[in-house]
Amino acid sequence: MLKQPETPNQRPGVCVPWEEKEKEFPPMTGDQELVRRVWQDVDGLAYMYIWHCVLSF
Amino acid sequence: MAKDMEKLYAERFKRYVTAMRNEKPDRIPIRPFVAEFVATYAGYTCQQVTQDYEMAFAATRKCAADFDWDAVVPNMVYGWSGLTQAIGLKYYAVPGVDLSVNTGFQYKEPSEEDAFMKVDEYDALIADPTGFLFNVWLPRVSTDVRAPGEPNTFRNNLSFLKGGMAMLQYFMAFGTQVARLRQESGTVSAIAGMLKSPLDILADKLRGYINLCWDLMERPKKVRAACEALAPHLTHLAVTSADPTKNLPLGFWMHRTCTPFITREHFENIHWPTLKPMLQEVWKHGNQVLFYAEGKWGPHLARFAELPEGSIVFHCDRDDIFEVHRILGHKFCISGGVPNGLLSFGKPHEVRECCKKIIDGVARDGGYIMDSSAIVQNDAKIENVKAMTDATREYGVY
Numbered sequence: 001m002l003k004q005p006e007t008p009n010q011r012p013g014v015c016v017p018w019e020e021k022e023k024e025f026p027p028m029t030g031d032q033e034l035v036r037r038v039w040q041d042v043d044g045l046a047y048m049y050i051w052h053c054v055l056s057f
Numbered sequence: 058m059a060k061d062m063e064k065l066y067a068e069r070f071k072r073y074v075t076a077m078r079n080e081k082p083d084r085i086p087i088r089p090f091v092a093e094f095v096a097t098y099a100g101y102t103c104q105q106v107t108q109d110y111e112m113a114f115a116a117t118r119k120c121a122a123d124f125d126w127d128a129v130v131p132n133m134v135y136g137w138s139g140l141t142q143a144i145g146l147k148y149y150a151v152p153g154v155d156l157s158v159n160t161g162f163q164y165k166e167p168s169e170e171d172a173f174m175k176v177d178e179y180d181a182l183i184a185d186p187t188g189f190l191f192n193v194w195l196p197r198v199s200t201d202v203r204a205p206g207e208p209n210t211f212r213n214n215l216s217f218l219k220g221g222m223a224m225l226q227y228f229m230a231f232g233t234q235v236a237r238l239r240q241e242s243g244t245v246s247a248i249a250g251m252l253k254s255p256l257d258i259l260a261d262k263l264r265g266y267i268n269l270c271w272d273l274m275e276r277p278k279k280v281r282a283a284c285e286a287l288a289p290h291l292t293h294l295a296v297t298s299a300d301p302t303k304n305l306p307l308g309f310w311m312h313r314t315c316t317p318f319i320t321r322e323h324f325e326n327i328h329w330p331t332l333k334p335m336l337q338e339v340w341k342h343g344n345q346v347l348f349y350a351e352g353k354w355g356p357h358l359a360r361f362a363e364l365p366e367g368s369i370v371f372h373c374d375r376d377d378i379f380e381v382h383r384i385l386g387h388k389f390c391i392s393g394g395v396p397n398g399l400l401s402f403g404k405p406h407e408v409r410e411c412c413k414k415i416i417d418g419v420a421r422d423g424g425y426i427m428d429s430s431a432i433v434q435n436d437a438k439i440e441n442v443k444a445m446t447d448a449t450r451e452y453g454v455y
Binding site for chain 1: 141187220221262288
């Protein structure tokens with residue numbers, strides 16, 4: 001079994017955890033889930049960048 | 058796409074995938090991992106195919122078409138120096154800049170004192186691997202990136218912007234390259250995605266090999282904890298970069314984690330227990346892993362045989378391929394085994410004899426893919442690569 005990360009900072013695919021980022025937003029009037037999903041997708045691109053530097057180049 | 062090219066692609070795809078499932082196709086697929094060889098063949102220098110990936114892509118397509126191979130890696134000269142220079146990576150030696158124009162790119166390992174991760178930084182890596190890479194590792198490996206707290210610079214900002222844009226451009230270009238290989242020569246892309254072991258990452262990019270050897274002796278628990286911290290990330294990258302159709306294998310590049318680079322005890326207590334769960338997780342997603350087993354892995358083959366049937370393809374470099382087949386052949390497809398030295402210094406008739414011997418001893422019941430032992434660089438003779446191809450076409454029909 002893979003040992004699972006214990007904190008949000010250790011989670012694969014994450015640079016700035018959503019739990020941390022969402023505190024910076026004002027109370028949302030619309031679809032919070034949409035904001036979360038897009039934030040995490042774009043955050044994942046930065047994750048991909050640093051890990052591919054280590055892994056692939 | 059021309060109908061005949063699509064038909065050819067479909068035939069080759071079936072042949073390749075059938076062999077990788079350890080079954081018997083119509084004939085032995087040919088899938089050479091050709092790197093700087095493509096430059097030699099297509100009339101480029103190593104500098105050209107390293108600095109301009111479109112030249113590497115074109116050279117690969119020309120080889121694939123002319124040699125009539127079943128599958129190739131879309132660009133085995135994978136380290137595009139446009140990207141590494143944009144980021145300012147110090148550990149790359151680039152042909153035409155740091156090396157002669159006809160030497161393949163190299164990795165430079167720093168001295169023990171200048172390791173990119175210091176001995177007292179294991180806990181920081183374990184606590185937050187991604188943060189460590191951004192905040193500590195990257196500023197050390199890049200000429201331009203500044204660590205948090207240091208004065209910012211224009212070059213620091215540019216490194217991220219240019220590096221990010223260049224990486225995206227490069228990765229996106231592979232989609233076009235894979236499509237052109239299919240359309241123009243009916244050639245299958247040999248692999249999709251990337252995997253390395255945590256211990257190799259520690260040696261290759263963080264501590265350096267010599268430092269890691271000291272650490273394995275002096276602080277093995279820290280090394281294991283670091284491997285356990287890296288493993289979910291490397292697995293995530295493997296799974297998210299793997300073939301979504303579950304047909305092409307993940308490339309698993311195996312460097313210095315076999316004996317005698319590490320002891321058998323370290324393999325058994327640190328490397329294998331942290332790697333095996335990663336492989337099992339990838340297989341749970343339905344993706345096969347191609348073990349590109351550089352060097353000799355003989356003492357560890359029995360461990361690999363523990364993995365689920367069909368979950369890997371074992372690529373044989375310097376091991377005795379007949380012994381590999383005896384231990385792993387009942388569960389997994391085998392590839393490779395034609396020595397690179399033979400392709401460089403041998404005669405075509407010797408290459409043909411070698412191929413015939415491998416085919417007779419390993420490929421009789423299917424589950425074999427013809428390839429050289431290691432990636433084919435610009436020292437291989439064209440007539441010998443042609444002999445390997447022709448011999449397989451001739452002897453390798455079921």
